[in-house]
Amino acid sequence: MKPERKQRLLVVVFIVVVTGLVVGLLSYALRENINLFYTPSQVAAGEAPTHQQIRVGGMVVADSFERASDSLDSTFLVSDGSATLLIRYSGILPDLFAEDEAAVATGSLGADGVFVAQQVLAKHDEEYTPPEVADAMQQAIDKKAATEAAQQVESKALNTPEATY
Amino acid sequence: MWQWFHKLGSPRWFYQISGKFLPWLALASMVLIVTGVVWGLAFAPEDARQGNSFRIIYIHVPASFLALAGYYVMAAAGAVGMIWKMKLADMVMVAAAPLGAALTFIALFTGAVWGKPTWGTYWIWDARITSMLVLLFLYIGIIALSRSFSTRETSTRACAILALVGTVNIPIIYKSVDWWYTLHQPATIKLTGAPSMHPDMFKPLLVMILGFYCFYALVLLLNTRTEILLREGRATWVKELAQPK
Known part of the structure; x- marks a missing residue:
C-alpha cells in the first residue's frame, strides 16, 4: 500500500x-437517562424522583387489575420480579394491555407510594405466534399447572398432622 | 487480483457492467416482493395477540434492515473513496444517501402506524426510535452536504467524514433494545439462534428481506448510473451514449 x-x-x-469512544463514553455516562422507564425495584429503592413526571414499567401482575364499575378508574400492580408497584389510572387502556404482559405508565409517584398515571402504554414482546399454536401452548401450560396443583394437594395431604399420625 | 478493483474505478466499465445486472435484479426484486407481500398479507397466520396489525412487520423489518445495511454501504464507499481516491466510490456514497433516507423514513412511518394500535402511541422517545431518527438526520445531512459546496472534492470529503462519524450510530440502533429499557421490543430475528416467530410467519418475512436486498441493489445501481452520467457528461463515451442512433 x-x-x-x-x-x-x-x-x-x-x-x-x-467517535466510537466518545459516543460510547457519553452513552455510558447517560445510561440512566437513556432508559425509558424506572423499574418497580428502582422505585422501591428510592432511585426514582417523587412529585415529578416519570415513567415506570414492568409486568402487570396476574389478577391485580381492578376497574371501578361506574367510571374509567382502574388500579393494577406492576412487577419486575423482585418488587411491585401499585398504579392508579383513569382512562382508556391500549388493546394489548393485559395481565401478565408488560406495560409502561407515565405519571408521578405520590408520597403514599402509589403511582398516578396519566398515560399507560402496552409493551409487547418480540414473539409472534398463530392463535392455534398459542392456544395449544396455553393448554399445555394449564395442564402442567393443574397436575402440579394436584401433586401439591397430595403432598399437603400427606404432610397434614392427621396423615402423619 | 487487483485488476477488478482498478477496473471498478472506471465509471465507464462500471456503467457497462451494471447495465447487464439491472434486468435480473429488477426481476428478482419484483418476484420476491410480490411473493412476500401476498404470502405475508394473505396467507401467513395472524398473531394470537396482535391480530392482523402485526402484518406491517413485512414492510417494517425489511425497510429497517436495509436502512441500517445501507448506511454501511454508504460509509464503506466513503472510506474507499477517501483512501483510494476512487471516483466511483464517491458516486456510490452520494447515490446511497437518498435511498437510505427513504428506507429509514419508511421504517419510522410504519413503526408509528404499528405503534398506535399495539402500544397506544404513535411516537415515544425511547432509545431505539430516537436513534433511528438520528439515522434519518444523518442521511439527510449527507444529502445536504453533498450539494452545499462549490467544489466537488470538498463536498465529497465532508460527506465521507460525516458518513464515517455516523457509523457509530448503527450498533447503537441495533443494540439499543438490549442495552436500555425501551418500549420497542427486542429483535425477533437473531444472528444466533432461531427467530422468536412461528416458521409460517417467518418464511414470508425472509422472502421480503431478500426482496428488499435485491430492490436496494437495483436502486443503488440506478442511482449510481445517473450520478456517473451527470459527472462524466463531458466524456466522449457519455456523449456517444446520448447521441440519437
Whole structure:
C-alpha cells in the first residue's frame, strides 16, 4: 500500500475509533437517562424522583387489575420480579394491555407510594405466534399447572398432622 | 487480483457492467416482493395477540434492515473513496444517501402506524426510535452536504467524514433494545439462534428481506448510473451514449 494511502486509511480508522469512544463514553455516562422507564425495584429503592413526571414499567401482575364499575378508574400492580408497584389510572387502556404482559405508565409517584398515571402504554414482546399454536401452548401450560396443583394437594395431604399420625 | 478493483474505478466499465445486472435484479426484486407481500398479507397466520396489525412487520423489518445495511454501504464507499481516491466510490456514497433516507423514513412511518394500535402511541422517545431518527438526520445531512459546496472534492470529503462519524450510530440502533429499557421490543430475528416467530410467519418475512436486498441493489445501481452520467457528461463515451442512433 502506498504511504499516502496508508495515512488516509489511518485517518479513516481514527475517525471511526474516536467517535466510537466518545459516543460510547457519553452513552455510558447517560445510561440512566437513556432508559425509558424506572423499574418497580428502582422505585422501591428510592432511585426514582417523587412529585415529578416519570415513567415506570414492568409486568402487570396476574389478577391485580381492578376497574371501578361506574367510571374509567382502574388500579393494577406492576412487577419486575423482585418488587411491585401499585398504579392508579383513569382512562382508556391500549388493546394489548393485559395481565401478565408488560406495560409502561407515565405519571408521578405520590408520597403514599402509589403511582398516578396519566398515560399507560402496552409493551409487547418480540414473539409472534398463530392463535392455534398459542392456544395449544396455553393448554399445555394449564395442564402442567393443574397436575402440579394436584401433586401439591397430595403432598399437603400427606404432610397434614392427621396423615402423619 | 487487483485488476477488478482498478477496473471498478472506471465509471465507464462500471456503467457497462451494471447495465447487464439491472434486468435480473429488477426481476428478482419484483418476484420476491410480490411473493412476500401476498404470502405475508394473505396467507401467513395472524398473531394470537396482535391480530392482523402485526402484518406491517413485512414492510417494517425489511425497510429497517436495509436502512441500517445501507448506511454501511454508504460509509464503506466513503472510506474507499477517501483512501483510494476512487471516483466511483464517491458516486456510490452520494447515490446511497437518498435511498437510505427513504428506507429509514419508511421504517419510522410504519413503526408509528404499528405503534398506535399495539402500544397506544404513535411516537415515544425511547432509545431505539430516537436513534433511528438520528439515522434519518444523518442521511439527510449527507444529502445536504453533498450539494452545499462549490467544489466537488470538498463536498465529497465532508460527506465521507460525516458518513464515517455516523457509523457509530448503527450498533447503537441495533443494540439499543438490549442495552436500555425501551418500549420497542427486542429483535425477533437473531444472528444466533432461531427467530422468536412461528416458521409460517417467518418464511414470508425472509422472502421480503431478500426482496428488499435485491430492490436496494437495483436502486443503488440506478442511482449510481445517473450520478456517473451527470459527472462524466463531458466524456466522449457519455456523449456517444446520448447521441440519437
